Amino acid sequence: MGKLRVVHYINQFFANIGGEEKADFPAELRVGEVVGPGLAFKASFKDEAEIIATIVCGDSYFNENLETAKAQILEMVKAQNPDVFIAGPAFNAGRYGVACGTVADMVSSELGIPAITGMYEENPGADMFKNKVLTIATKNSAAGMRDAVAKMAPLALKLAKNEKIGASCEEGYMPNGVRVNFFEKERGSKRAVKMLLSKLSGKPFTTEYPMPSFDRVDPNPAVKDMAHARVALVTSGGIVPKGNPDHIESSSASHYGEYDISGVFDLTSDTYETAHGGYDPCYANQDADRVLPVDVLRDLEKEGKIGKLHEKFYTTTGNGTSVASSKAFAAEFSAKLKADGVDAVILTST
Amino acid sequence: MRLEMGHIHIKDIRFSEESKIVDGVLFVCEDEIRKIVLEDEKIKSVTFDIAKPGESTRITPVKDVIEPRVKVEGRGGIFPGVIAKVDTVGSGKTYALKGMAVVTAGRIVGFQEGIIDMSGPGADYTPFSKLINFVMVCEPEEGIEPHHYEQAVRLAGFRVAVRLGELAKELTPDETKVYETCGIKEGIEKYPDLPRVAYVHMLQSQGLLHDTYVYGVDAKKSLTTMMSPTEIMDGAIVSGNCVSACDKNTTYHHLNNPVIHDLFEEHGKTLNFVCHILTNENVYLADKMRSSDWTAKLCRMLDLDGVIVSQEGFGNPDTDLIMNCKKIEAEGVKTVIITDEYAGRDGKSQSLADADVAADAVVTGGNANQLIRLPKLDKVIGTLDYVTKIAGSSADAIMDDGSYEVELQVITGATNEMGFNCLSAR
Secondary structure: OOOEEEEEEEEOOOOOOOOHHHOOOOOEEEEOOOOOHHHHHHHHHOOOEEEEEEEEEOHHHHHHOHHHHHHHHHHHHHHHOOOEEEEOOOOOOHHHHHHHHHHHHHHHHHHOOOEEEEEEOOOHHHHHHOOOOEEEEEOOOHHHHHHHHHHHHHHHHHHHOOOOOOOHHHHOEOOOOOOOEEEOOOOHHHHHHHHHHHHHOOOOOOOOOOOOOOOOOOOOOOOOOHHHOEEEEEEOEOEEEOOOOOOOOOOOOOOOEEEEOOOOOOOOOOOEEEOOOOOOOHHHHHOHHHOOOHHHHHHHHHOOOOOEEOOEEEEOEOOOOOHHHHHHHHHHHHHHHHHOOOOEEEEEOO | OEEEEEEEEOOEEEEOOOOEEEOOEEEEOHHHHHHHHHOOOOEEEEEEEEEOOOOOEEEEEEEEEEOOEEEEEOOOOOOEOOOEOOOOOOOEEEEEEEOEEEEEEOOOOOOOOEEEEOOOHHHHOOHHHHOEEEEEEEEEOOOOOHHHHHHHHHHHHHHHHHHHHHOOOOOOOOEEEEEEOOOHHHHHHHOOOOOEEEEEEEEEOOOOOEEEEEOOEEHHHOOOEEEOOOHHHHOOEEEEEOOOHHHOOOHHHHHOOHHHHHHHHHEOOOEEEEEEEEEEEOOOHHHHHHHHHHHHHHHHHOOOOEEEEEOOOOOHHHHHHHHHHHHHHHOOOEEEEEEEEOOOOOOOOOOOOOOOOOOOOEEEEEEOOOEEEEOOOOEEEEOOOOOOOOEOEOOOOEOOOOOEEEEHHHEOOOOOOOOOOOEEEO
């Protein structure tokens, strides 16, 4: 197998063209040339990979001619068709960091070529791109080059070889919102004791899971006229027709079910059951109305207290199902409920 | 309270005419143990098997894992209020059979039992692949309801573990460890400069087979309370639940609670381990509010500086975890919480069902939704009938080559929230 092919992107400063006064240097492709930090990458790659081309672009040129520069650089990379694309590292240089993030994101999303960059965590480019591009956290100045390359080069090789990427703390990239499992050296309880001792003595510690900003939903205003409202039932309690025809998983559901209850006045142990694996299913299986109260709503319908029970219900198992999946399910069936003229939904869990 | 723990290392388990332990080998008389299991009329039959580390063996559906122990000196007996009579345990001398476990299996509920692989990639994720397992697969009498069957198997496991533990009573342990905590006043006088630390232990108590028992008391019917940290070592807490296998605290976990053992390591050196606070994870909001209020109140009354909070299960109990954390921090007591994550198979989703800024020190046991490919193994103890149905699996789990593609969720103890494992996530 030949060497893996790398294209490297740097700015005018790291190409030794000049500082701010040369920042208008236009994008330039140097085929077969290894420039500036590229030499450190070359040394680190040994025989595994080679830099087949370096793209040099002034920071002002890039930012002031954004669309043109992007198009030019994209063409350059496309023509070289590398196995992996490396931008920077940019350390704490703000415009360079944004340029690195922009081109790396563009190369991976538009050309499907894996791309990485590296920069200081306070570089404005970090916040803009760390969730889109694997971004190695570097020191804040070029004095950290050796350290940066020591992390970027192996990660670039892994990407080029399509190998599994480890957790952020193992590979050195900034946490990017994707949780990756790995084995720590010490067990969790030991880590907890150490973390507590640090917290108690005011020493720095790093939480293993920074709290997400939580999506809290305010309830809609009350329905004014229930007597004419079309009411639907939606449940995360896993109630399905007997036999679970759509194979909704007992945990971590990959889909939801839509079932017609026209003419159904009571859910019985012969007709309905739960697919949910998070609770003892005995009582739900005996009488699924306990989770999805069709019987009571039919009574209310008859008594004229609600207008109509909607003929379809939506169901999934909440057990272990990710928030992202739940949101996706709800976005889809909420649109159906709206289109069907449903005025109110009763959500039941387990 | 002072407890001396003697460890008897078990190197092998063999079936034999007579039950005994000789030179680290546990000989088990099947007929004798069968009688102990079948004392309960709800169990129709039982088969025994032995699974050793490295073997191409899969045990499933796994219900509970239990370490045999015996009380040698001091008050009470193993599993007080469940097997032994009610009496305060945690002092004197206790022996444990290390390197082995009793594993109970059977079809039971069929959703939340787990898998223990003795070799292959799955074995890396369960601590029980490193033990020699004495497995008892129990079949119920016809017409027995799942929860009665579950209870019968649970108690049979404890009876068998106690019987095997008793075989060690006259032996000399291979190693001995001493665990001792002091009274409140004594601790303050003895360690005036050390931070006062307790362990807040959230017990699974969502009900409907999600239960934990303390001295035989169903934890959901108890207010937040406290124990001496050595009491668990005599089986004061037993598992009676079937939450997803990966973050279920088995009875083995309770006996060997890693937070308690690791706090003991630092006791008298960097911290003063004051006590073990027990709280629950009930499903009603009023219960959650009451229990977390009481937890925070106890932390304050004990003048604690810090606590470690551990969890069992996920989703609904995440709210208890965050309530506890928030309220304890509000009392000026620092917290570290241990949990696991359900971040989706792609790892991109929010990991917990609740969150708060007060939870700024989190230890994670990993993302339970992560997929793993479990290859076909030569031997199955139990049945594969439920592999596509248990929590963390799916109808599409069976691959063409006979392997299973499932979430870590199915593996017993994989993402333990007492911090039993090294698995983590970032």
